[in-house]
Amino acid sequence: MRRYLNLFIAETLKNIxxxxxxxxxxxxxxxxxxxxxLAMFFGLKGLAGGSITGNTLDQMIIGYILWTFAxxxxxxxxxxxxxESQRGTLEQLYLCSLGMEWSLIFRLILxxxxxxFFSSVxxxxxxxxxxRWLSINIPYVFGILLLSLPALWGIGLAFGSLSMVFKKTTAxxxxxxxxxxxxxxxxxxxLNLCSFIPFTAGATTIRMxxxxxxxxxxxxxxxxxxxxxxxxxxxxxIFKIFEKQARKRNLLNQY
Amino acid sequence: xxxxxxxxGLYKVYHPKRADKVIAVDHITFDGYFGEILGILGPNGxxxxxxxxxxxxxxxxxxGRIEVMGQxxxxxxxxxxxxxxxxxEGSRNVYWTMSPLENMIYFAGLKGMSKRDVQERVDKYIELxxxxxxxxxxxxxxxKGMQQKVAIACALIADPRIVLLDEPTLGxxxxxxxxxxxxxxEIAKEQRHIMITSHDMRxxxxxxxxxxxxxxxxxIADDSVKNLNQFFRKQAFKLTVxxxxxxxxxxxxEACCEFRIESHEGFTELFLIFNxxxxxxxxxxxxxxxxxxxxGVDVIxxxxxxxxxxxxxxxxTNNGEERQ
Numbered sequence: 001m002r003r004y005l006n007l008f009i010a011e012t013l014k015n016i017x018x019x020x021x022x023x024x025x026x027x028x029x030x031x032x033x034x035x036x037x038l039a040m041f042f043g044l045k046g047l048a049g050g051s052i053t054g055n056t057l058d059q060m061i062i063g064y065i066l067w068t069f070a071x072x073x074x075x076x077x078x079x080x081x082x083x084e085s086q087r088g089t090l091e092q093l094y095l096c097s098l099g100m101e102w103s104l105i106f107r108l109i110l111x112x113x114x115x116x117f118f119s120s121v122x123x124x125x126x127x128x129x130x131x132r133w134l135s136i137n138i139p140y141v142f143g144i145l146l147l148s149l150p151a152l153w154g155i156g157l158a159f160g161s162l163s164m165v166f167k168k169t170t171a172x173x174x175x176x177x178x179x180x181x182x183x184x185x186x187x188x189x190x191l192n193l194c195s196f197i198p199f200t201a202g203a204t205t206i207r208m209x210x211x212x213x214x215x216x217x218x219x220x221x222x223x224x225x226x227x228x229x230x231x232x233x234x235x236x237x238i239f240k241i242f243e244k245q246a247r248k249r250n251l252l253n254q255y
Numbered sequence: 256x257x258x259x260x261x262x263x264g265l266y267k268v269y270h271p272k273r274a275d276k277v278i279a280v281d282h283i284t285f286d287g288y289f290g291e292i293l294g295i296l297g298p299n300g301x302x303x304x305x306x307x308x309x310x311x312x313x314x315x316x317x318x319g320r321i322e323v324m325g326q327x328x329x330x331x332x333x334x335x336x337x338x339x340x341x342x343x344e345g346s347r348n349v350y351w352t353m354s355p356l357e358n359m360i361y362f363a364g365l366k367g368m369s370k371r372d373v374q375e376r377v378d379k380y381i382e383l384x385x386x387x388x389x390x391x392x393x394x395x396x397x398x399k400g401m402q403q404k405v406a407i408a409c410a411l412i413a414d415p416r417i418v419l420l421d422e423p424t425l426g427x428x429x430x431x432x433x434x435x436x437x438x439x440x441e442i443a444k445e446q447r448h449i450m451i452t453s454h455d456m457r458x459x460x461x462x463x464x465x466x467x468x469x470x471x472x473x474x475i476a477d478d479s480v481k482n483l484n485q486f487f488r489k490q491a492f493k494l495t496v497x498x499x500x501x502x503x504x505x506x507x508x509e510a511c512c513e514f515r516i517e518s519h520e521g522f523t524e525l526f527l528i529f530n531x532x533x534x535x536x537x538x539x540x541x542x543x544x545x546x547x548x549x550x551g552v553d554v555i556x557x558x559x560x561x562x563x564x565x566x567x568x569x570x571x572t573n574n575g576e577e578r579q
Contacts, residue, residue: 003367010364014353021352021393088347091313092409096365097337103365248315250269250308 007098011106015114030118037126040064058134058210062141063184065119066203069112069145070180073152076111077104077160078173085164091252100243101157101236108153116142141206147221148202151228152180154235155198161242164251189214191223198231259324259417259448260287260310266318267305267472279305281472282319287448289416292439294463294480295452296563302472303452304343307419310450311341323417337366340410341419348406351395355386355405358394359412366413373412380408383438400431407435411442418442418449424458436462456560468563491555492535494525497548504545511537522550 019026084090093100188200195201201224208214267280280302287293295303308314312328321328323335349358363373384404424432443449468476511534517524
């Protein structure tokens with residue numbers, strides 16, 4: 001367990017070091033996010049004047065956050081694998097004694113934690129700037145995302161491993177990205193077939209909690225976690241299959 | 256010496272798209288020991304890198320078996336990579352946007368170690384590799400030699416017992432290459448097994464205690480640098496004779512050695528390579544039989560580069576077999 005913790009800490013320190021090195025990139029991402037939030041706040045106000053209800057803007061903001069997280073969670077594994085092979089460090093990751101998949105999963109968790117932290121801070125700053133306060137329970141949203149996003153990490157790992165072997169998977173990725181809009185928008189509660197779609201249960205839970213239109217039993221959270229973990233495990237298994245192919249064909253150092 | 260690596264019948268084949276299969280490694284067998292610096296020499300496409308990557312279990316192989324510290328590297332991959340440090344892509348093996356210190360801490364993390372676990376080694380390698388002044392600077396601003404040093408320090412940070420270095424002197428100037436040689440010898444003293452692939456024969460000769468020579472995936476020589484040098488020195492001679500040599504004489508000589516002739520104005524030079532040093536006396540007998548006046552006998556001293564070229568160009572194996 002201690003070794004996993006050490007790897008997690010090492011990934012955290014690396015993440016912070018790279019954020020510092022790419023300060024301009026980090027800062028511009030923060031500014032862009034802030035501008036988008038501001039546009040959402042003012043845009044809606046301008047369009048609907050004082051007649052819009054709080055819930056509408058809340059839903060819109062949370063919908064945007066959910067979609068952003070879903071997209072980045074899914075796409076970042078492929079991007080990370082691509083980036084590592086470009087740098088020439090992918091083989092070193094493969095020499096990770098805990099398994100390359102752990103290094104990637106920890107990176108995904110850290111990306112999520114850092115992005116959520118920045119998004120929350122920007123959201124609070126936007127609310128301070130505009131003087132309009134949304135009723136979003138940030139810790140609750142964080143918890144639900146943490147429960148439901150692993151499904152998308154699993155799918156991301158599976159597609160990331162595909163890119164190790166087939167290299168160009170852009171077209172396929174775009175189709176899946178469209179599918180993600182559906183996953184975020186579909187209604188997964190009460191339990192129905194859509195609830196088994198990756199991230200749908202989590203997105204529905206967050207949306208309903210914002211509008212105050214649902215209370216959820218403990219079993220629902222357990223279900224959500226189980227679906228999420230199942231997709232993650234399936235993703236790791238697929239990752240291992242394609243990783244083996246990449247090793248067989250000596251593709252870990254090529255892109 | 257304690258065995259570090261056992262490679263048995265390693266066979267690796269690639270199936271490129273729209274091309275015939277390429278046999279990268281063709282049933283090679285050899286062992287590596289702790290305390291030894293083993294060099295793998297061979298021209299491009301000889302299978303050096305595929306061999307080293309198979310040992311590190313970065314590529315999968317079709318046939319054979321590799322044991323690292325007594326454990327099958329296919330079945331116990333995660334346990335084995337804990338003991339392996341490797342530099343496989345030279346200076347690209349580290350994160351250029353991070354400093355040497357940050358890189359070392361990160362690479363320790365990849366082996367499940369904390370900063371505290373490796374602090375002593377971090378300090379040691381920073382000092383040993385003269386990285387004190389640049390320890391906090393981004394690796395991207397370093398010279399190739401410095402980047403290579405950082406890559407090696409990262410490979411060593413988790414104190415691996417097996418160190419695999421693929422072309423560690425590629426792109427380095429002579430001075431840095433010499434420093435690298437001293438450093439590698441230094442770390443080998445800590446009872447590690449160090450395996451180096453290189454085109455740089457001077458570097459291999461000066462650094463390694465044993466050499467494997469590969470050609471087209473096959474292992475064509477495996478001996479200590481000292482033995483290879485001695486063996487070939489004994490076998491190669493240059494005889495200078497006054498006369499031109501006739502066909503019957505040459506036919507008789509073909510039976511006892513390999514040779515090459517250079518005819519000059521008034522004398523002829525015979526370059527002889529023997530499977531058996533006794534064969535030199537047979538050559539003398541043949542020359543005497545045909546009344547050839549011998550002007551001089553010179554022993555040809557080979558360095559590793561000459562030996563390598565002879566082997567690669569198909570003269571002999573070190574056990575005397577004729578090769579193509």
